[in-house]
Amino acid sequence: MSPELFKAWSTQVLTSVESALDNWVPESAPAGLGQAMRYASLDGGKRLRALLVQAAAEAADAGATPASQEAALRAACAVELIHAYSLVHDDLPCMDNDVLRRGKPTAHVQFGEAQAMLAGDAMQALAFEVLTPDVGEGAGVPPVLQARLCRLLARASGQAGMAGGQAIDLASVGAALAETSLRDMHHRKTGALLRASVQMGAACGGVPTDSIAWQALSDYGHAVGLAFQIVDDVLDATQASETLGKTAGKDADANKPTYVSLLGLEGARQEASDLLHQALSALQRSGLPSQATASLRALAERIVHRDH
Amino acid sequence: MSPELFKAWSTQVLTSVESALDNWVPESAPAGLGQAMRYASLDGGKRLRALLVQAAAEAADAGATPASQEAALRAACAVELIHAYSLVHDDLPCMDNDVLRRGKPTAHVQFGEAQAMLAGDAMQALAFEVLTPDVGEGAGVPPVLQARLCRLLARASGQAGMAGGQAIDLASVGAALAETSLRDMHHRKTGALLRASVQMGAACGGVPTDSIAWQALSDYGHAVGLAFQIVDDVLDATQASETLGKTAGKDADANKPTYVSLLGLEGARQEASDLLHQALSALQRSGLPSQATASLRALAERIVHRDH
Numbered sequence: 001m002s003p004e005l006f007k008a009w010s011t012q013v014l015t016s017v018e019s020a021l022d023n024w025v026p027e028s029a030p031a032g033l034g035q036a037m038r039y040a041s042l043d044g045g046k047r048l049r050a051l052l053v054q055a056a057a058e059a060a061d062a063g064a065t066p067a068s069q070e071a072a073l074r075a076a077c078a079v080e081l082i083h084a085y086s087l088v089h090d091d092l093p094c095m096d097n098d099v100l101r102r103g104k105p106t107a108h109v110q111f112g113e114a115q116a117m118l119a120g121d122a123m124q125a126l127a128f129e130v131l132t133p134d135v136g137e138g139a140g141v142p143p144v145l146q147a148r149l150c151r152l153l154a155r156a157s158g159q160a161g162m163a164g165g166q167a168i169d170l171a172s173v174g175a176a177l178a179e180t181s182l183r184d185m186h187h188r189k190t191g192a193l194l195r196a197s198v199q200m201g202a203a204c205g206g207v208p209t210d211s212i213a214w215q216a217l218s219d220y221g222h223a224v225g226l227a228f229q230i231v232d233d234v235l236d237a238t239q240a241s242e243t244l245g246k247t248a249g250k251d252a253d254a255n256k257p258t259y260v261s262l263l264g265l266e267g268a269r270q271e272a273s274d275l276l277h278q279a280l281s282a283l284q285r286s287g288l289p290s291q292a293t294a295s296l297r298a299l300a301e302r303i304v305h306r307d308h
Numbered sequence: 309m310s311p312e313l314f315k316a317w318s319t320q321v322l323t324s325v326e327s328a329l330d331n332w333v334p335e336s337a338p339a340g341l342g343q344a345m346r347y348a349s350l351d352g353g354k355r356l357r358a359l360l361v362q363a364a365a366e367a368a369d370a371g372a373t374p375a376s377q378e379a380a381l382r383a384a385c386a387v388e389l390i391h392a393y394s395l396v397h398d399d400l401p402c403m404d405n406d407v408l409r410r411g412k413p414t415a416h417v418q419f420g421e422a423q424a425m426l427a428g429d430a431m432q433a434l435a436f437e438v439l440t441p442d443v444g445e446g447a448g449v450p451p452v453l454q455a456r457l458c459r460l461l462a463r464a465s466g467q468a469g470m471a472g473g474q475a476i477d478l479a480s481v482g483a484a485l486a487e488t489s490l491r492d493m494h495h496r497k498t499g500a501l502l503r504a505s506v507q508m509g510a511a512c513g514g515v516p517t518d519s520i521a522w523q524a525l526s527d528y529g530h531a532v533g534l535a536f537q538i539v540d541d542v543l544d545a546t547q548a549s550e551t552l553g554k555t556a557g558k559d560a561d562a563n564k565p566t567y568v569s570l571l572g573l574e575g576a577r578q579e580a581s582d583l584l585h586q587a588l589s590a591l592q593r594s595g596l597p598s599q600a601t602a603s604l605r606a607l608a609e610r611i612v613h614r615d616h
Binding site for chain 1: 340421425466
């Protein structure tokens with residue numbers, strides 16, 4: 001996929017995701033809660049998870065119906081809400097105590113700790129609300145698909161996934177984490193939600209859980225998730241805060257283990273490159289048409305070769 | 309229903325709920341997260357929400373199938389997980405800063421603030437996980453019902469429900485909240501989840517959303533939810549901490565508005581008594597057999613006439 005085509009594709013996806021989130025994250029939530037939720041979830045970040053959902057949905061279902069398109073849009077917004085809530089909680093003083101995020105003051109700096117925590121809590125609930133439109137609220141996302149999407153998202157967000165990874169992260173400050181433990185932590189903390197994004201997109205495209213395509217897309221999601229984190233560590237070690245839009249070098253400063261501290265800069269880059277190959281070969285064995293997986297290929301390449 | 313019969317019924321429900329939660333809240337969650345989740349969710353409290361789910365399910369479906377029984381058990385555990393997570397977050401220093409809960413140190417006192425917040429986050433995700441068993445994990449809870457339960461729970465937990473109510477609560481410290489605002493806050497903060505408990509039970513019993521029984525059971529849940537909070541305020545004003553298992557008089561000390569400060573002690577008691585009548589008359593117009601709604605009647609009476 002040419003850079004121009006990718007740009008056009010991703011712009012179109014991001015426009016519909018931003019517009020849907022603008023619609024679904026309610027300004028009207030009481031006592032300033034809505035403002036805090038919107039501050040933390042609108043117009044933010046690369047929307048990588050949303051792009052993965054949409055790319056996987058397109059890969060699985062070339063002739064998408066209005067219902068499957070709406071399902072993919074809802075899934076994309078739901079994973080972005082979970083991701084955004086996790087950043088709000090992660091930035092709190094009792095966690096990473098970070099003051100800068102996406103180039104703006106973090107939510108608790110802007111709204112106070114209590115409101116930020118509540119906004120995160122409400123964003124997690126909203127993610128599941130977005131996935132379960134009532135009759136008449138959506139273009140008819142089938143309840144079977146609604147349940148499947150909730151199942152995938154809940155498992156990726158909870159103790160076995162993101163929250164579990166954050167608990168390991170919390171316990172690992174200053175500890176000499178072995179490579180397998182570091183991988184386990186990242187597989188949960190960021191990898192689980194990135195893989196779930198791909199799986200949720202595949203589910204919207206109707207891929208059955210017991211198919212070869214499902215396994216291959218899950219493998220793609222796993223590889224891309226790990227690669228993302230490794231590149232994150234590399235950028236954190238080599239880039240300035242202004243480029244990243246967040247405080248650089250923080251993990252290393254806090255004596256947290258990173259892929260760079262473990263594998264060295266070159267070793268980490270090599271590992272990311274190996275994972276890109278794994279992701280691309282998973283797509284090849286998925287049995288999906290090469291044309292349909294073009295966006296997934298382009299995304300994997302951009303994740304590994306990005307500079308911020 | 310005689311006190312003996314009620315005791316036998318509630319003991320049976322609580323035993324299966326405790327046993328199911330013991331099974332579903334994983335000790336194995338990494339880095340101590342499982343212990344914190346279990347500390348905050350097992351063996352705790354009156355389990356009023358679980359009892360409401362079960363009573364409503366029985367009222368709606370006298371000849372329950374294994375699938376509807378399993379659905380009701382999962383729904384009961386899910387609302388208890390949401391309730392328990394909300395207490396953990398509510399007790400944190402940035403919120404109510406409470407150190408005593410159910411006669412034990414609060415979760416952050418026991419495990420630290422960061423772990424307590426993560427445990428709460430993971431418990432919210434787990435609630436939706438419990439509601440969406442995969443094929444082979446449960447007795448075959450139909451996906452349509454899974455989606456309906458997630459829809460009800462997400463709406464009751466988020467900005468329009470519990471989290472929204474907490475935001476109003478947060479903003480109301482020291483403020484002269486009018487009676488309508490106080491009602492709105494409590495309707496969201498505790499009422500929404502109590503009503504959702506009744507609705508989720510009714511959904512497990514197969515009550516359609518557009519039926520008279522659904523509306524009547526929802527009205528019952530609304531009245532009982534408000535009565536619960538009013539009695540809570542009365543007890544908070546009149547009982548000692550030892551009886552309550554939590555710090556008494558805290559809301560009044562923090563200059564938070566309560567029903568007692570607004571209506572006086574006698575006025576608040578009268579209001580609770582009126583709501584009990586509303587709840588019972590809602591059951592009468594539900595069209596459900598009087599025998600089937602015996603547990604719901606008994607629960608409403610106990611909520612209003614409890615002494616702790």
